[in-house]
Protein backbone atom coordinates (compact mmCIF):
# COMPACT_ATOMS: atom_id res chain seq x y z
CA UNK A 368 0.00 0.00 0.00
CA UNK A 369 1.36 3.38 -0.96
CA UNK A 370 1.35 5.85 1.88
CA UNK A 371 1.62 9.59 1.86
CA UNK A 372 2.93 12.02 4.39
CA UNK A 373 0.46 13.33 6.95
CA UNK A 374 -1.45 16.43 5.89
CA UNK A 375 0.39 19.59 6.90
CA UNK A 376 3.78 17.87 7.19
CA UNK A 377 6.69 17.83 4.75
CA UNK A 378 9.96 16.04 4.12
CA UNK A 379 13.31 17.76 4.18
CA UNK A 380 15.03 15.99 1.30
CA UNK A 381 18.78 15.33 1.17
CA UNK A 382 19.36 18.21 -1.24
CA UNK A 383 17.54 20.60 1.14
CA UNK A 384 18.85 19.55 4.53
CA UNK A 385 22.12 21.51 4.27
CA UNK A 386 20.13 24.73 4.52
CA UNK A 387 18.57 23.57 7.76
CA UNK A 388 21.94 22.56 9.12
CA UNK A 389 23.46 25.93 8.21
CA UNK A 390 20.55 27.80 9.78
CA UNK A 391 20.80 25.75 12.96
CA UNK A 392 24.54 26.38 13.07
CA UNK A 393 24.01 30.13 12.70
CA UNK A 394 21.45 30.04 15.49
CA UNK A 395 23.87 28.26 17.80
CA UNK A 396 26.73 30.60 16.94
CA UNK A 397 24.71 33.76 17.51
CA UNK A 398 23.00 32.57 20.67
CA UNK A 399 26.23 31.60 22.31
CA UNK A 400 27.31 35.25 21.94
CA UNK A 401 24.36 36.06 24.18
CA UNK A 402 25.54 33.48 26.66
CA UNK A 403 22.58 31.22 26.08
CA UNK A 404 22.68 27.45 26.38
CA UNK A 405 20.47 24.92 24.71
CA UNK A 406 17.64 23.15 26.50
CA UNK A 407 15.92 20.08 25.04
CA UNK A 408 12.50 19.19 26.35
CA UNK A 409 10.16 16.38 25.24
CA UNK A 410 7.87 16.76 22.28
CA UNK A 411 4.97 15.54 24.38
CA UNK A 412 3.82 16.86 27.73
CA UNK A 413 0.91 16.19 30.01
CA UNK A 414 -1.98 18.13 28.53
CA UNK A 415 -2.33 20.39 31.55
CA UNK A 416 0.98 22.04 30.64
CA UNK A 417 -0.90 23.66 27.76
CA UNK A 418 -4.55 23.53 28.74
CA UNK A 419 -6.11 25.09 31.81
CA UNK A 420 -9.67 23.90 31.80
CA UNK A 421 -10.44 25.24 35.25
CA UNK A 422 -9.75 28.76 34.02
CA UNK A 423 -11.70 28.23 30.84
CA UNK A 424 -8.73 29.31 28.83
CA UNK A 425 -6.01 27.61 26.85
CA UNK A 426 -2.57 28.66 27.88
CA UNK A 427 -1.21 28.48 24.41
CA UNK A 428 -3.63 27.54 21.69
CA UNK A 429 -6.59 25.28 21.35
CA UNK A 430 -5.31 23.78 18.08
CA UNK A 431 -3.32 21.03 19.76
CA UNK A 432 -2.85 17.34 19.07
CA UNK A 433 -4.28 15.80 22.22
CA UNK A 434 -4.40 12.09 22.86
CA UNK A 435 -4.72 9.52 25.58
CA UNK A 436 -1.89 7.01 25.95
CA UNK A 437 -2.31 3.31 26.77
CA UNK A 438 -2.43 4.08 30.46
CA UNK A 439 -5.09 6.72 30.03
CA UNK A 440 -2.81 9.69 30.53
CA UNK A 441 -3.90 12.86 28.77
CA UNK A 442 -0.96 13.96 26.63
CA UNK A 443 -0.39 16.74 24.12
CA UNK A 444 2.17 17.18 21.36
CA UNK A 445 3.75 20.51 22.13
CA UNK A 446 2.30 23.34 20.05
CA UNK A 447 5.18 25.67 21.01
CA UNK A 448 8.29 25.65 23.17
CA UNK A 449 7.70 28.07 26.03
CA UNK A 450 5.32 26.10 28.26
CA UNK A 451 7.47 22.94 28.16
CA UNK A 452 10.61 24.93 28.93
CA UNK A 453 8.91 26.53 31.92
CA UNK A 454 7.66 23.12 33.06
CA UNK A 455 11.28 21.87 32.95
CA UNK A 456 12.53 25.04 34.67
CA UNK A 457 10.09 24.52 37.52
CA UNK A 458 10.42 20.74 37.78
CA UNK A 459 14.23 20.90 37.87
CA UNK A 460 14.20 23.92 40.16
CA UNK A 461 16.56 25.81 37.86
CA UNK A 462 15.64 28.97 39.76
CA UNK A 463 17.70 27.81 42.73
CA UNK A 464 21.03 27.86 40.86
CA UNK A 465 20.93 31.32 39.34
CA UNK A 466 18.63 34.30 39.23
CA UNK A 467 18.43 34.38 35.45
CA UNK A 468 18.31 31.29 33.24
CA UNK A 469 18.86 32.03 29.55
CA UNK A 470 18.11 29.13 27.24
CA UNK A 471 17.34 28.40 23.62
CA UNK A 472 15.74 25.48 21.80
CA UNK A 473 15.28 24.21 18.26
CA UNK A 474 12.68 21.59 17.50
CA UNK A 475 9.37 20.49 16.05
CA UNK A 476 5.95 21.65 17.25
CA UNK A 477 2.48 20.55 16.29
CA UNK A 478 -0.67 22.57 15.69
CA UNK A 479 -3.86 21.37 14.09
CA UNK A 480 -4.19 24.41 11.82
CA UNK A 481 -5.33 24.74 8.24
CA UNK A 482 -2.14 24.16 6.26
CA UNK A 483 -1.01 26.72 3.70
CA UNK A 484 2.27 28.20 2.48
CA UNK A 485 4.28 28.95 5.60
CA UNK A 486 1.82 27.22 7.91
CA UNK A 487 2.12 23.54 8.74
CA UNK A 488 0.85 21.03 11.24
CA UNK A 489 4.35 19.99 12.14
CA UNK A 490 6.70 22.96 12.03
CA UNK A 491 10.04 23.84 13.56
CA UNK A 492 10.74 26.71 15.87
CA UNK A 493 13.86 28.09 17.34
CA UNK A 494 13.16 30.05 20.46
CA UNK A 495 14.78 31.61 23.48
CA UNK A 496 13.61 32.15 27.03
CA UNK A 497 15.20 34.30 29.75
CA UNK A 498 13.54 33.31 33.00
CA UNK A 499 13.82 34.68 36.52
CA UNK A 500 14.37 38.42 36.16
CA UNK A 501 12.01 41.27 35.43
CA UNK A 502 13.84 44.27 34.11
CA UNK A 503 13.29 46.46 31.03
CA UNK A 504 16.96 45.97 30.07
CA UNK A 505 16.32 42.24 29.75
CA UNK A 506 13.22 42.85 27.61
CA UNK A 507 15.36 45.07 25.40
CA UNK A 508 18.11 42.46 25.19
CA UNK A 509 15.67 39.85 23.90
CA UNK A 510 14.28 42.23 21.27
CA UNK A 511 17.83 43.23 20.31
CA UNK A 512 18.75 39.56 19.98
CA UNK A 513 15.85 38.98 17.57
CA UNK A 514 16.92 42.02 15.56
CA UNK A 515 20.59 41.00 15.62
CA UNK A 516 19.65 37.53 14.43
CA UNK A 517 17.69 38.61 11.36
CA UNK A 518 20.31 41.23 10.54
CA UNK A 519 23.10 38.67 10.67
CA UNK A 520 21.11 36.37 8.41
CA UNK A 521 21.15 39.21 5.88
CA UNK A 522 17.38 39.37 5.54
CA UNK A 523 16.14 42.51 3.89
CA UNK A 524 12.71 44.05 4.32
CA UNK A 525 12.29 42.70 7.82
CA UNK A 526 11.05 44.83 10.66
CA UNK A 527 10.73 44.51 14.40
CA UNK A 528 7.44 45.72 15.81
CA UNK A 529 7.18 46.34 19.54
CA UNK A 530 4.31 47.05 21.89
CA UNK A 531 3.31 46.60 25.50
CA UNK A 532 0.24 45.11 27.13
CA UNK A 533 1.23 46.60 30.48
CA UNK A 534 1.11 44.87 33.85
CA UNK A 535 -1.84 42.86 35.20
CA UNK A 536 -3.71 46.05 36.17
CA UNK A 537 -3.35 47.64 32.75
CA UNK A 538 -4.01 44.39 30.92
CA UNK A 539 -7.23 43.85 32.88
CA UNK A 540 -8.33 47.44 32.26
CA UNK A 541 -7.57 46.96 28.58
CA UNK A 542 -9.52 43.71 28.43
CA UNK A 543 -12.51 45.45 30.00
CA UNK A 544 -12.26 48.31 27.53
CA UNK A 545 -12.26 45.79 24.69
CA UNK A 546 -15.32 44.01 26.05
CA UNK A 547 -17.26 47.31 26.18
CA UNK A 548 -15.97 48.25 22.76
CA UNK A 549 -16.86 44.98 21.02
CA UNK A 550 -20.13 44.07 22.77
CA UNK A 551 -22.32 46.34 20.57
CA UNK A 552 -20.85 44.59 17.49
CA UNK A 553 -21.24 41.06 18.80
CA UNK A 554 -23.73 39.99 16.12
CA UNK A 555 -21.47 41.19 13.32
CA UNK A 556 -18.35 39.33 14.44
CA UNK A 557 -17.37 35.79 13.42
CA UNK A 558 -18.47 32.87 15.57
CA UNK A 559 -15.03 32.55 17.21
CA UNK A 560 -14.92 36.25 18.07
CA UNK A 561 -18.40 36.11 19.61
CA UNK A 562 -16.98 33.69 22.15
CA UNK A 563 -13.74 35.65 22.45
CA UNK A 564 -15.55 38.77 23.67
CA UNK A 565 -16.12 37.11 27.03
CA UNK A 566 -13.24 34.68 27.05
CA UNK A 567 -10.28 36.57 25.64
CA UNK A 568 -11.15 39.79 23.80
CA UNK A 569 -7.48 40.44 22.94
CA UNK A 570 -7.61 37.62 20.47
CA UNK A 571 -10.27 39.44 18.44
CA UNK A 572 -7.55 41.84 17.34
CA UNK A 573 -5.64 38.90 15.83
CA UNK A 574 -8.68 37.42 14.07
CA UNK A 575 -7.99 36.45 10.49
CA UNK A 576 -11.68 36.79 9.58
CA UNK A 577 -12.64 40.04 11.31
CA UNK A 578 -9.42 41.98 10.86
CA UNK A 579 -11.05 44.39 8.38
CA UNK A 580 -14.16 45.04 10.52
CA UNK A 581 -14.43 48.69 11.57
CA UNK A 582 -14.76 47.67 15.21
CA UNK A 583 -11.40 45.91 15.02
CA UNK A 584 -9.78 48.78 13.15
CA UNK A 585 -11.08 51.35 15.68
CA UNK A 586 -10.51 49.27 18.79
CA UNK A 587 -8.65 50.92 21.69
CA UNK A 588 -4.97 50.02 21.99
CA UNK A 589 -3.17 48.80 25.12
CA UNK A 590 -1.21 52.07 25.15
CA UNK A 591 -4.51 53.92 25.84
CA UNK A 592 -4.92 52.12 29.15
CA UNK A 593 -1.44 51.83 30.59
CA UNK A 594 -1.02 52.73 34.24
CA UNK A 595 1.99 54.79 35.29
CA UNK A 596 4.15 51.82 36.26
CA UNK A 597 3.53 50.04 32.98
CA UNK A 598 4.17 53.19 31.01
CA UNK A 599 7.45 53.73 32.81
CA UNK A 600 8.46 50.11 32.18
CA UNK A 601 7.75 50.41 28.47
CA UNK A 602 9.51 53.78 28.19
CA UNK A 603 12.57 52.17 29.73
CA UNK A 604 12.47 49.25 27.29
CA UNK A 605 12.31 51.72 24.41
CA UNK A 606 15.18 53.80 25.81
CA UNK A 607 17.37 50.67 25.94
CA UNK A 608 16.45 49.80 22.35
CA UNK A 609 17.40 53.34 21.33
CA UNK A 610 20.64 53.11 23.26
CA UNK A 611 21.55 49.99 21.27
CA UNK A 612 20.67 51.82 18.06
CA UNK A 613 18.56 49.06 16.50
CA UNK A 614 15.69 49.75 14.11
CA UNK A 615 12.21 48.98 15.34
CA UNK A 616 8.74 50.46 15.23
CA UNK A 617 6.13 50.84 17.92
CA UNK A 618 3.00 48.98 16.86
CA UNK A 619 0.17 50.12 19.17
CA UNK A 620 -2.23 47.45 17.88
CA UNK A 621 0.10 44.50 18.33
CA UNK A 622 -1.24 42.17 21.05
CA UNK A 623 -0.07 38.67 19.90
CA UNK A 624 -2.16 35.55 19.88
CA UNK A 625 -1.05 33.68 22.98
CA UNK A 626 -2.68 34.20 26.34
CA UNK A 627 0.31 34.40 28.61
CA UNK A 628 1.78 37.78 27.73
CA UNK A 629 2.00 40.98 29.71
CA UNK A 630 4.30 44.01 29.36
CA UNK A 631 6.53 43.82 26.28
CA UNK A 632 5.31 42.02 23.16
CA UNK A 633 6.98 42.04 19.76
CA UNK A 634 6.94 40.51 16.32
CA UNK A 635 9.32 40.22 13.43
CA UNK A 636 7.60 40.75 10.13
CA UNK A 637 8.94 40.17 6.64
CA UNK A 638 7.93 42.64 4.00
CA UNK A 639 9.47 40.70 1.15
CA UNK A 640 7.94 40.56 -2.30
CA UNK A 641 6.20 37.30 -3.07
CA UNK A 642 6.42 36.16 0.50
CA UNK A 643 2.72 35.54 1.03
CA UNK A 644 0.31 35.97 3.88
CA UNK A 645 2.25 34.14 6.56
CA UNK A 646 4.77 36.92 6.86
CA UNK A 647 5.33 36.89 10.61
CA UNK A 648 8.71 35.24 11.01
CA UNK A 649 8.67 35.27 14.76
CA UNK A 650 7.38 36.87 17.88
CA UNK A 651 7.49 36.86 21.60
CA UNK A 652 6.99 38.75 24.76
CA UNK A 653 7.11 38.83 28.51
CA UNK A 654 5.12 36.40 30.63
CA UNK A 655 4.63 37.04 34.31
CA UNK A 656 2.35 34.22 35.45
CA UNK A 657 3.48 31.16 33.56
CA UNK A 658 6.14 30.04 36.07
CA UNK A 659 3.70 30.39 38.94
CA UNK A 660 0.87 28.70 37.06
CA UNK A 661 3.10 25.72 36.36
CA UNK A 662 3.82 25.30 40.05
CA UNK A 663 6.96 27.42 40.42
CA UNK A 664 7.77 30.59 42.32
CA UNK A 665 6.46 34.01 41.30
CA UNK A 666 9.05 34.71 38.61
CA UNK A 667 8.66 36.30 35.22
CA UNK A 668 10.32 35.52 31.94
CA UNK A 669 10.59 36.77 28.41
CA UNK A 670 11.30 35.03 25.12
CA UNK A 671 10.50 34.67 21.48
CA UNK A 672 10.30 32.03 18.79
CA UNK A 673 10.93 32.07 15.06
CA UNK A 674 9.38 29.66 12.60
CA UNK A 675 12.29 27.88 10.89
CA UNK A 676 10.34 27.23 7.66
CA UNK A 677 9.47 30.90 7.39
CA UNK A 678 13.06 31.90 8.05
CA UNK A 679 14.19 29.62 5.23
CA UNK A 680 11.49 31.08 2.97
CA UNK A 681 12.69 34.59 3.85
CA UNK A 682 16.30 33.61 3.18
CA UNK A 683 15.28 32.33 -0.23
CA UNK A 684 13.06 35.32 -1.03
CA UNK A 685 15.82 37.75 -0.01
CA UNK A 686 18.26 35.94 -2.33
CA UNK A 687 20.69 35.62 0.52
CA UNK A 688 23.65 33.51 -0.50
CA UNK A 689 23.23 31.35 2.49
CA UNK A 690 24.78 27.95 2.18
CA UNK A 691 26.27 25.44 -0.18
CA UNK A 692 25.34 21.82 -0.45
CA UNK A 693 27.92 19.30 0.73
CA UNK A 694 30.97 19.54 -1.55
CA UNK A 695 32.50 16.36 -2.89
CA UNK A 696 36.31 16.51 -2.96
CA UNK A 697 36.95 13.29 -4.77
CA UNK A 698 35.06 10.57 -6.63
CA UNK A 699 36.75 7.28 -7.43
CA UNK A 700 35.96 5.31 -10.55
CA UNK A 701 36.85 1.63 -10.60
CA UNK A 702 36.31 -0.96 -13.27
CA UNK A 703 36.55 -4.23 -11.34
CA UNK A 704 35.93 -5.84 -7.99
CA UNK A 705 39.67 -6.10 -7.27
CA UNK A 706 40.20 -2.45 -7.99
CA UNK A 707 37.30 -1.60 -5.67
CA UNK A 708 39.44 -2.95 -2.86
CA UNK A 709 42.15 -0.44 -3.71
CA UNK A 710 39.46 2.23 -3.85
CA UNK A 711 38.05 1.21 -0.47
CA UNK A 712 41.44 1.78 1.13
CA UNK A 713 41.90 5.04 -0.77
CA UNK A 714 38.52 6.37 0.40
CA UNK A 715 39.32 5.42 3.97
CA UNK A 716 42.67 7.25 3.77
CA UNK A 717 41.12 10.36 2.22
CA UNK A 718 38.36 10.51 4.82
CA UNK A 719 40.98 10.09 7.54
CA UNK A 720 42.42 13.35 6.24
CA UNK A 721 38.90 14.89 6.46
CA UNK A 722 38.16 14.97 2.73
CA UNK A 723 34.71 14.19 1.39
CA UNK A 724 35.16 11.18 -0.85
CA UNK A 725 32.87 8.69 -2.55
CA UNK A 726 32.73 6.04 -5.27
CA UNK A 727 30.31 3.98 -7.28
CA UNK A 728 29.37 0.55 -5.96
CA UNK A 729 27.99 -1.03 -9.10
CA UNK A 730 29.44 -2.40 -12.30
CA UNK A 731 28.27 0.66 -14.19
CA UNK A 732 30.27 1.52 -17.32
CA UNK A 733 33.20 3.90 -17.16
CA UNK A 734 31.14 6.52 -19.00
CA UNK A 735 28.25 6.12 -16.56
CA UNK A 736 30.51 6.52 -13.53
CA UNK A 737 32.24 9.52 -15.07
CA UNK A 738 28.90 11.21 -15.69
CA UNK A 739 27.88 10.45 -12.11
CA UNK A 740 31.06 12.11 -10.79
CA UNK A 741 30.35 15.22 -12.84
CA UNK A 742 26.72 15.31 -11.71
CA UNK A 743 27.91 15.15 -8.09
CA UNK A 744 30.29 18.03 -8.88
CA UNK A 745 33.31 16.15 -7.60
CA UNK A 746 36.38 18.37 -7.59
CA UNK A 747 38.66 15.48 -8.55
CA UNK A 748 37.97 12.17 -10.24
CA UNK A 749 40.36 9.30 -9.58
CA UNK A 750 40.24 6.71 -12.36
CA UNK A 751 41.50 3.32 -11.31
CA UNK A 752 41.66 1.46 -14.63
CA UNK A 753 43.09 -2.00 -15.24
CA UNK A 754 45.89 -0.77 -17.54
CA UNK A 755 46.89 1.96 -15.16
CA UNK A 756 46.81 -0.46 -12.26
CA UNK A 757 49.23 -2.79 -14.06
CA UNK A 758 51.61 0.15 -14.34
CA UNK A 759 51.08 1.09 -10.65
CA UNK A 760 49.35 4.40 -11.38
CA UNK A 761 45.88 6.03 -11.48
CA UNK A 762 44.64 8.97 -13.54
CA UNK A 763 43.40 11.96 -11.60
CA UNK A 764 41.30 14.58 -13.29
CA UNK A 765 40.60 18.07 -12.03
CA UNK A 766 37.02 18.59 -13.18
CA UNK A 767 37.37 22.37 -13.29
CA UNK A 768 40.61 22.74 -15.27
CA UNK A 769 40.09 19.38 -17.02
CA UNK A 770 43.79 18.69 -16.46
CA UNK A 771 44.40 14.97 -16.06
CA UNK A 772 47.60 13.53 -14.61
CA UNK A 773 48.93 10.09 -13.87
CA UNK A 774 49.91 9.60 -10.25
CA UNK A 775 51.60 6.63 -8.57
CA UNK A 776 49.12 4.62 -6.52
CA UNK A 777 51.05 5.22 -3.31
CA UNK A 778 51.13 8.98 -3.95
CA UNK A 779 47.40 9.53 -4.60
CA UNK A 780 46.49 10.73 -1.13
CA UNK A 781 49.47 13.07 -0.94
CA UNK A 782 48.73 14.41 -4.43
CA UNK A 783 45.07 15.10 -3.63
CA UNK A 784 45.95 16.65 -0.29
CA UNK A 785 48.30 19.09 -1.99
CA UNK A 786 45.80 19.92 -4.71
CA UNK A 787 42.85 20.31 -2.36
CA UNK A 788 44.80 22.56 -0.02
CA UNK A 789 45.18 25.06 -2.87
Ligand code: HAM
Pocket residue numbers: 446447448449478480485486487488489490491492494495496624625647648649650651652653669670671672673674675676677
Ligand atom coordinates in the same frame (compact mmCIF):
# COMPACT_ATOMS: atom_id res chain seq x y z
P1 HAM B 1 3.93 32.04 18.12
O1 HAM B 1 3.70 33.43 17.60
O2 HAM B 1 2.75 31.20 18.31
O3 HAM B 1 4.75 32.21 19.45
O4 HAM B 1 4.91 31.30 17.13
C1 HAM B 1 6.17 31.83 16.80
C2 HAM B 1 6.46 31.63 15.33
O5 HAM B 1 6.34 30.25 14.99
C3 HAM B 1 5.48 32.31 14.40
O6 HAM B 1 5.82 33.68 14.23
C4 HAM B 1 5.68 31.52 13.12
O7 HAM B 1 6.84 31.97 12.42
C5 HAM B 1 5.94 30.14 13.64
N1 HAM B 1 4.71 29.33 13.55
C6 HAM B 1 3.67 29.30 14.39
N2 HAM B 1 2.73 28.44 13.97
C7 HAM B 1 3.20 27.91 12.81
C8 HAM B 1 2.71 26.95 11.86
N3 HAM B 1 1.55 26.32 12.04
N4 HAM B 1 3.47 26.67 10.79
C9 HAM B 1 4.66 27.27 10.59
N5 HAM B 1 5.18 28.19 11.44
C10 HAM B 1 4.46 28.49 12.53
C11 HAM B 1 5.15 31.17 20.23
O8 HAM B 1 5.13 30.03 19.89
C12 HAM B 1 5.71 31.59 21.58
N6 HAM B 1 6.05 30.38 22.30
C13 HAM B 1 6.89 32.51 21.40
C14 HAM B 1 7.46 32.90 22.71
C15 HAM B 1 8.57 32.39 23.31
N7 HAM B 1 6.97 33.79 23.54
C16 HAM B 1 7.71 33.86 24.63
N8 HAM B 1 8.66 33.00 24.48
